Amino acid sequence: MTTTPLEPDFAVSVGLVQPRLPRWASILVGVISLGVAGLLTMFLGWNPVGGIVVAVLLFVVGLPLWSALLEGRRTAVDRLATCLVWVAFGSVVVPLVWLIWLVLKNGVGAIDMEFLTYDMRNIVGAGGGIYHALMGTLLVTIAATIISVPIGLFTAIYLTEYGKGSRLARVTTFLVDVMTGIPSIVAGLFALALFVLIFGPAIRIGFGGSVALSLLMIPTVVRSAEEMLRLVPSDLREASYALGVPKWRTIVKVVLPTSLGGIITGVVLAISRVIGETAPLLVVAGATDSVNFNLFDGRMMTLPVYIFSQYSSPGVAPIGGGDPPGYARAWGAALVLIAIVMVLNLIARIIGKIFAPPTDRRR
Amino acid sequence: MAKSIDISDLDIYYGDFKAVEGVNMTIRARAVTAFIGPSGCGKSTFLRALNRMHEVIPGARVEGKVMVSGQSLYDPGVDPVAVRRQIGMVFQRPNPFPTMSIYENVLAGNRLNSRKIKKAEADEIVERSLKSANLWTEVKDRLSKPGMGLSGGQQQRLCIARAIAVEPEVLLMDEPCSALDPISTSAIEDLIHELKADYTIVIVTHNMQQAARVSDDTGFFNLKAAGQPGHLVEFNPTNKMFTNPDEESTEAYISGRFG
Amino acid sequence: MSVTAPPDTKPVVRLGDRLFAGTARVAALTIMLALAGVFVFLAIEGIPGLSAPAEIYQPFDNFWSYVGPLVFGTVLAAVVALIIAVPFSIGVALFISHYAPPRVAGPLAYVIDLLAAVPSVVYGLWGGLALGQAMKPVFGWLFDNLSFLPFFEGPPSVTGRTILTAGIVLAIMVVPITTAISREVFAQTPRLHEEAAMALGATQWETIRYAVFPYARSGVVSAVMLGLGRALGETMAVAMVLSATPVVTLNLISNTNPATIASNIASNYKEATPDKQAVLIATGLVLFAVTFAVNFLARWVVGRSERKVTR
Numbered sequence: 001m002t003t004t005p006l007e008p009d010f011a012v013s014v015g016l017v018q019p020r021l022p023r024w025a026s027i028l029v030g031v032i033s034l035g036v037a038g039l040l041t042m043f044l045g046w047n048p049v050g051g052i053v054v055a056v057l058l059f060v061v062g063l064p065l066w067s068a069l070l071e072g073r074r075t076a077v078d079r080l081a082t083c084l085v086w087v088a089f090g091s092v093v094v095p096l097v098w099l100i101w102l103v104l105k106n107g108v109g110a111i112d113m114e115f116l117t118y119d120m121r122n123i124v125g126a127g128g129g130i131y132h133a134l135m136g137t138l139l140v141t142i143a144a145t146i147i148s149v150p151i152g153l154f155t156a157i158y159l160t161e162y163g164k165g166s167r168l169a170r171v172t173t174f175l176v177d178v179m180t181g182i183p184s185i186v187a188g189l190f191a192l193a194l195f196v197l198i199f200g201p202a203i204r205i206g207f208g209g210s211v212a213l214s215l216l217m218i219p220t221v222v223r224s225a226e227e228m229l230r231l232v233p234s235d236l237r238e239a240s241y242a243l244g245v246p247k248w249r250t251i252v253k254v255v256l257p258t259s260l261g262g263i264i265t266g267v268v269l270a271i272s273r274v275i276g277e278t279a280p281l282l283v284v285a286g287a288t289d290s291v292n293f294n295l296f297d298g299r300m301m302t303l304p305v306y307i308f309s310q311y312s313s314p315g316v317a318p319i320g321g322g323d324p325p326g327y328a329r330a331w332g333a334a335l336v337l338i339a340i341v342m343v344l345n346l347i348a349r350i351i352g353k354i355f356a357p358p359t360d361r362r363r
Numbered sequence: 364m365a366k367s368i369d370i371s372d373l374d375i376y377y378g379d380f381k382a383v384e385g386v387n388m389t390i391r392a393r394a395v396t397a398f399i400g401p402s403g404c405g406k407s408t409f410l411r412a413l414n415r416m417h418e419v420i421p422g423a424r425v426e427g428k429v430m431v432s433g434q435s436l437y438d439p440g441v442d443p444v445a446v447r448r449q450i451g452m453v454f455q456r457p458n459p460f461p462t463m464s465i466y467e468n469v470l471a472g473n474r475l476n477s478r479k480i481k482k483a484e485a486d487e488i489v490e491r492s493l494k495s496a497n498l499w500t501e502v503k504d505r506l507s508k509p510g511m512g513l514s515g516g517q518q519q520r521l522c523i524a525r526a527i528a529v530e531p532e533v534l535l536m537d538e539p540c541s542a543l544d545p546i547s548t549s550a551i552e553d554l555i556h557e558l559k560a561d562y563t564i565v566i567v568t569h570n571m572q573q574a575a576r577v578s579d580d581t582g583f584f585n586l587k588a589a590g591q592p593g594h595l596v597e598f599n600p601t602n603k604m605f606t607n608p609d610e611e612s613t614e615a616y617i618s619g620r621f622g
Numbered sequence: 623m624s625v626t627a628p629p630d631t632k633p634v635v636r637l638g639d640r641l642f643a644g645t646a647r648v649a650a651l652t653i654m655l656a657l658a659g660v661f662v663f664l665a666i667e668g669i670p671g672l673s674a675p676a677e678i679y680q681p682f683d684n685f686w687s688y689v690g691p692l693v694f695g696t697v698l699a700a701v702v703a704l705i706i707a708v709p710f711s712i713g714v715a716l717f718i719s720h721y722a723p724p725r726v727a728g729p730l731a732y733v734i735d736l737l738a739a740v741p742s743v744v745y746g747l748w749g750g751l752a753l754g755q756a757m758k759p760v761f762g763w764l765f766d767n768l769s770f771l772p773f774f775e776g777p778p779s780v781t782g783r784t785i786l787t788a789g790i791v792l793a794i795m796v797v798p799i800t801t802a803i804s805r806e807v808f809a810q811t812p813r814l815h816e817e818a819a820m821a822l823g824a825t826q827w828e829t830i831r832y833a834v835f836p837y838a839r840s841g842v843v844s845a846v847m848l849g850l851g852r853a854l855g856e857t858m859a860v861a862m863v864l865s866a867t868p869v870v871t872l873n874l875i876s877n878t879n880p881a882t883i884a885s886n887i888a889s890n891y892k893e894a895t896p897d898k899q900a901v902l903i904a905t906g907l908v909l910f911a912v913t914f915a916v917n918f919l920a921r922w923v924v925g926r927s928e929r930k931v932t933r
Binding site for chain 2: 258
């Protein structure tokens, strides 16, 4: 790429050298776009966000236009595509950053010792906390994990070790795919329908939430465990068979330990997926203001449902303006929830890193 | 404890595909028997049929007889797992268990079968097996280190130690040196010489010189044509095989005219 | 050899093996049972909802006219979300697979995956309290300049919490799903195809257009379908953004917005009588059927293209 302004005669004389925009062209167009948009924003009194949008538009139109005049149509289209791809990425990152920033800004203020250690019983106005929701989320998620890990793991073992090519394996793979697509609220309704059938229409228990969450968790566990088990080299299985070890012991003592790290990573990621689920818990575990440690009796609050109920009935806004007290609590709980999800993700990555090398052979 | 193996009219199938046809031979006890032949001629498949390892692949089956001391391996009541305990196997690529230390790798056969063994007995098995595999002096100071940390040749000797720790009667080796450098290869070949005092050894090799160096008997496998099943062309003492073979195609193969 | 043949002639299978294999098989069957259970229990509890007393269906008088606007709202919100999400997903996927410097592509992919890790209720919170406010001037502008289109008939909502806002939130939730799959298929384009195109003097865009897109088309289609499945079933983000009325309208920016099936369940759940509960479960059954069909179609498209590739 040339860095000096082009001399058209020179470019024509050597066939391989064609007119190119100088390297600083994009910077120049960028500055001009920003400048024009800035001036327009100032003089016409636009919203600054609108100004940025206009600047981006000017850039996306301007650079390819200049390129079209100098470099020809094909290069211009190429530049346009490049611009659009960058803009697409940028504009997807914007809401993420905006959201995280809002949660941090509004959440940090809401969190203190009281917030973490109090429930919402008899709270009118400000105050109260998420203790009951935190405990509920913990219990419901642990129960869901206890249900889904054995089922998911054994299904994966069936698919990789026993059922290869069998009809049941094909059907199961298909059903796991279908399960991945179940809307979370349908999972909640299923759990509800199940428990209503057993206990009558007014039933709301935490364990129902666990059942619903396991329905969402199982496919993720199966998928990741299956993938990890397939990564175990068949050499190792054969080595074990050749020592006269029965198949099931080979699986338990050789295959599973070798893929343990990956399986745990998958499970932790699956937990981080379902821990933020709201709809199924709202439907079957219900909402309450008090602590409930019994999964099998009575409504149970969970963090996501807490956020929803603080948002949908935030209480009365203080006289003299400001947000109703529920909003602050919702943001605080959202921050805690996101922190939990991120920590789980981090743990999963670390476990994955620690356990990853053993299958790697040194030779 | 070494035993001889009698094979009569053995056909091996993968589903409908006939991989090996009509093999008859007697593998002598306390001797090294080598199988040579071009790629895809069924020599590895045949080896794996000797301890029913080929059954790991779904659809694999055999017709004919494999007799070890008068007991047919393919009798309906015979448990393949028990067969493999008595007929051990070493593979092409060294495959120590990555989650286990050197010590645990040697004991894997015993531990995985959940045999309860005392610490002293376990130590003794590990030392004896590693010594038999000529590996003891190299690893005795780092028995608790992972087996994957050894060099390729050491890993292969570790796998041999692991195989003989369960005290099998026959040791099958499927191209045990093909993934190793020349120095490690000669270490393994020396080891095979020593092991033959106690075990019946069957080795598949791509390398004719290796067969000539280590074996007492040699079997030459070949394909009649592409897509046809492999078959045993000639089975003779190694000396005779490499100096004055009965079959013309054996001589052609050994002198390098094909394969 | 100490192996002795027992008298029976069946092949030997050890007890441990039989138990273990049995457990694994039972686990696989459990999944089948669970899915069948979803269908059966929803049907048992939901079918009475198809013929509940007329006043339950207010403001309508039967199930189908009750669920009709909800289905419409569900599809509308999902379509709006997809129209926004698909171009962005393809752009982001291309960015990660072809445009970004290789060193940062991995971390960037992780950032996009973070979008998927944010719980839906937090998206709802953000959509309801922040995005809605921010959208008000946009709705005003759309109304001023594009009100001849039925979508922007207005009058613009004063809260900013419209089906378009909900669609944008859904779009952001769909983007990581469609991006992840598209990225994979883009990255799987045979290197040789791309190099062949480049060797013919194609620009990067032409390479993508003529070597990558044809190869990835069905993969992207199925990614979009899976995203659609997600958008159809998403509950909280919609329930928290919209204050819904049972209407059928294409107007995206006004105060009256149709609810979706899922959001309708979530927002009516608390005060539901047993009759109403049955009706809501019945609507859930409808939602299940719709998402099942969409996912099934997506898998079918993927399966067909996989067969084509292997041939």
